[in-house]
Amino acid sequence: MANTFGSIFRLTTFGESHGAALGAVIDGCPAGVPFDLELLRRDLARRRPGQALTTPRNEADEPEVLSGVFEGRTTGAPIAVLVRNTDQRSKDYSDLKDLYRPSHADYTYAAKYGVRDHRGGGRSSARETLARVIGGAVARMLLAAGTAVDVRAAVTAMGPHSAERPLAEMAADAVYSSAVRCADPIAEPAMIAWLDELRAAGNSTGGIVSVRVENVPAGLGEPIYDKLNARLAGAMMSINGAMGFEVGAGFGVASARGSENNDQFIRGADGLETSSNNSGGIQGGISNGMPVEFRVAFKPPSSIALAQQHGAATGETVEHAVTGRHDPSIVVRAVPVVEAMTLLVLADMWLMAQAGKSLVVSSQ
Amino acid sequence: MANTFGSIFRLTTFGESHGAALGAVIDGCPAGVPFDLELLRRDLARRRPGQALTTPRNEADEPEVLSGVFEGRTTGAPIAVLVRNTDQRSKDYSDLKDLYRPSHADYTYAAKYGVRDHRGGGRSSARETLARVIGGAVARMLLAAGTAVDVRAAVTAMGPHSAERPLAEMAADAVYSSAVRCADPIAEPAMIAWLDELRAAGNSTGGIVSVRVENVPAGLGEPIYDKLNARLAGAMMSINGAMGFEVGAGFGVASARGSENNDQFIRGADGLETSSNNSGGIQGGISNGMPVEFRVAFKPPSSIALAQQHGAATGETVEHAVTGRHDPSIVVRAVPVVEAMTLLVLADMWLMAQAGKSLVVSSQ
Amino acid sequence: MANTFGSIFRLTTFGESHGAALGAVIDGCPAGVPFDLELLRRDLARRRPGQALTTPRNEADEPEVLSGVFEGRTTGAPIAVLVRNTDQRSKDYSDLKDLYRPSHADYTYAAKYGVRDHRGGGRSSARETLARVIGGAVARMLLAAGTAVDVRAAVTAMGPHSAERPLAEMAADAVYSSAVRCADPIAEPAMIAWLDELRAAGNSTGGIVSVRVENVPAGLGEPIYDKLNARLAGAMMSINGAMGFEVGAGFGVASARGSENNDQFIRGADGLETSSNNSGGIQGGISNGMPVEFRVAFKPPSSIALAQQHGAATGETVEHAVTGRHDPSIVVRAVPVVEAMTLLVLADMWLMAQAGKSLVVSSQ
């Protein structure tokens, strides 16, 4: 449902951009998982770069763990984590009370709900992703306790610039050390310059986040409607500004022949592998043990400094330029969110696989 | 969960390619909806072209409505529809009992379940989509009773060939009269020739299905995780062979500026509209009243006549050429399935919107 | 939701009393469970005594397994089972088209749905419980494969007559050999005579079904809202005619002192046990390894041969005596249904416990 994600490992989130706090409640996490507060802090910090490149909103985002952890381990009870909003500056947004910004959720929320918390986007604000990162961090703790799953995500395209270096060669630390979340020696400076240019022009840019997950156990994903790729697609497209999702060879398959696209079996160290990975590690909706690989396209932020045609509650249109803080990209800040959603899907699918464990010894 | 789709308008399906029957149970359909058996038959026929272009499997696919309909109307009770398998020919597949075909679900099902119904793919067969089409037909009946929603889908790319004619100008009848589900005077014959060439070569091709839904009421979709685009993405990626999903401007946004991508408000006949539709009719996860537009990429079918490296239960690889019926494309047959999943998502979201109806008179 | 029961082990049912068929779809059953068709037939036969004591409706109730089973084992795919209605005699009910029978669902279905399948109660008929028994039989197969759970149920009270013999001493075969599902040498003949008397008088009687489940592993049940007792209560009260549920000492606790009611710990063969079982094997919503014990009260069937005040669609009341088949008790036929719902709850809770398995070795 609306504000809950997952079937067994379930994240419920709440909070508005300019309300008192954002929060996450994680239910279904097994007991006994070592709870790593530093890991949670690190993941939250990765979402809040502090560099000039992103929104200059300067909140500590210090998480308070309210429940579900006792003597350093999860207890099986719901884990609630709260982050106070400390920098709300509501007045920035008062001029937007009766205006709908282009390509924002203002108009659709008004149409759906009748009432609307217009301060900074309210519930539709990107600040909501903070709660997803909390959930992702707990999923990471669970997966670390039970599997060797390793998620890697980075910005691989932004405006006209693309990374050449494969994701497998970008270490997570290097990605998060990069101001544009791209550990590619050529693309990184180009992207930085591109963002500077757009910021100066009061404009914004789109981009792509790529993901590679290693050590996904074979057998995750549920046919028919809960395929691993379907869950990942839904998870990614639920992030603000996501406009496209592709797995493995993605949209490239449209012009491929079967003989080119099929992943041939080879003998690997631990059993069968495939010589290519056009399937992105998923066949028939179930992981096959190869790396899970996908990409998510994010649109340029709708908030720009240029004058645009806004809608008014009266049905009129109004030319208006929004003042205030503008981030010239979503994609940079989206990297840890994409990672978090990936972890949430994998944790849920892994627990589901425990529940559905075959009573026959597998033939593999 | 695995074999149920939807939250309020829920489709549960069952059946294997070579089992006794396929079936669909639709729960949550309100009472009083006129039940149109001819519409159901038509939708099933659209999935089963009969032309030489697709699998020459010749089943009547006659639906039997077992429950939930009384004197021509739905009663609020679950609607169960059964279609018998009448052309199973199990012997075709006996050579695959211990082999995993490349890029099929054979290996992953074996890894997950230990046991496997190897006959024609079992539950992972594309025949499963028949039950989705049944669900989609009932969703269509509901939406026809309560809204003016109009779904249009067609093949718009296949191998090197793309349609130029916009989807808005392809009538549904014209699409389904086309052997390649593409009512474009230039692309259609090119696609037909392309399929002939691949079939002769024992090969297969990928393609793209595009969708345009008109008259979607503003306000459908639930933040945060049940965004309309997230639900559509999950629904589409749950279809066998889907490798990519994009809404509105899709992956094109990665290289766009905000000033180019934002949809400016204009005054329309019935209130606010937008001058462009890069958002694909969805903003903040909620429909804005503009046409909902998206695309789905399908891979070339994995079953080809050429020799390929199969996996064996022993961990060995085996060069093998699969005999039997091969369809050189998924994408042609996917069109009514994409339509069905779209209808299922919209029906569910429409009922959810009824449940969540604001107690405030909308400001629009 | 309405016609689906369970979270992981999920039963979806369909069908009306006088429609084409009843059916059950079981999703979430792990692969590899030996499928025992004879057990399914036996459980269905137990619901359909054939003795004069219950409805003289004479249907074979032969189950057809449509999917999910291959070479004698479950495959992880949904298991669909169909039972045709072969003895519908719709004309029996035509006089009730515009009348609402007292204490039936006629009026409430009309109020809720506007349209109504009046033939034999439609979806609200007790015939619907057939599909529950199918689901229960599959749950029994799963539990047999993974646990030693043993469910015992019997009629322990009917009208003025109560069984003295404890349930632990009534073998299942003896219970189902009894025409009143009560293997008590004194109560059984009294109940049989009581039913004869009521049938002759055109009247009906209520009663109680008691349940005792042995070998329930400790740890089943989920706090807070999915407590094992809460799930059992919801399951039992979902059966037609159930009016009360109590676990362990039940309503008797209202007049008990803590010192009398508390179950003191004792040392058992395999660890801690309790000297009494007023908790009914459940503490804090979680099974403690002692037998799970509860009781369900069923009302007398509303269909009697005596003249009663019916409601009419016009808002008038009409004195009317319903003709046709009348069963003087629900409770006899309810026994296998209560058993089935118990098995469904336990199967679901057992799989849930697998998913939530602690990552710490238990201290017990």
Next chain:
Amino acid sequence: MANTFGSIFRLTTFGESHGAALGAVIDGCPAGVPFDLELLRRDLARRRPGQALTTPRNEADEPEVLSGVFEGRTTGAPIAVLVRNTDQRSKDYSDLKDLYRPSHADYTYAAKYGVRDHRGGGRSSARETLARVIGGAVARMLLAAGTAVDVRAAVTAMGPHSAERPLAEMAADAVYSSAVRCADPIAEPAMIAWLDELRAAGNSTGGIVSVRVENVPAGLGEPIYDKLNARLAGAMMSINGAMGFEVGAGFGVASARGSENNDQFIRGADGLETSSNNSGGIQGGISNGMPVEFRVAFKPPSSIALAQQHGAATGETVEHAVTGRHDPSIVVRAVPVVEAMTLLVLADMWLMAQAGKSLVVSSQ
């Protein structure tokens, strides 16, 4: 699932007795509902009598509304409410670290989770019901905005004492003015004396909460498994210490004849009514417009001052008398919790009915 209650109107709760805070997240509440903070405070105060009769734990229980409310109305976003624990005194419970108290959840939590927050019962503490009362208060606001539903609950039995006055004649204010939540001139002083006696003896007592809901619209409840009575039963039995549930004539039906138990139709002011209400306002699982009436039996609190046989993690038993705060009854404090769960079920069922609204004009 475990810590979430409801399908559309959903309450997710978290927090332990001796943790930082308890919290409730309400999702699915429509926008535009006037948010009444005073009503929330009143409902919380009703749970925390302050009289000597209940646990002398003296917490303010001041709710902080973190999200989902803007300018006095709900916005459609999740409503999170936090209550800090301010009086935890963990040391009281340190002697119970390795002991399982009789008839508590200590042993079962240890068996299930391996780790256990032993401080005051942790998540299994009755303090958890505070979050239910928060959810119930929001449900009350929703129902007040959309219906005339009026819930009345009171203690009607305790130990040997029962109220004679019908619930319909006990005003809510009078109930909550009574230290035993029983506005009966004879039973109230008897119950007070009874509690004094048990407290002095270090013992405890069970009791019964009765509920009567007026103005429930006909048509609430979903067949088959989501019957209104099934949902109420599950909700009530999820409350700590609930051992029995009965609706309408309840367990009394076991000895009744159909001719006595059936509710005859009569003409009422606004259409059909029934002359008796043995059905408790629910027929076929759906409300019929008559008052919804049920009862819940609560056991005596397990915590008593007398020496009892505890279990130890080693498998030994230990005679031990628990010191600390003891409440001689659950049932007094359960009244507002029973009310809250009733409101939560009705709110959910009312929204579900909106989603499933028949497309046919009802014949009534």
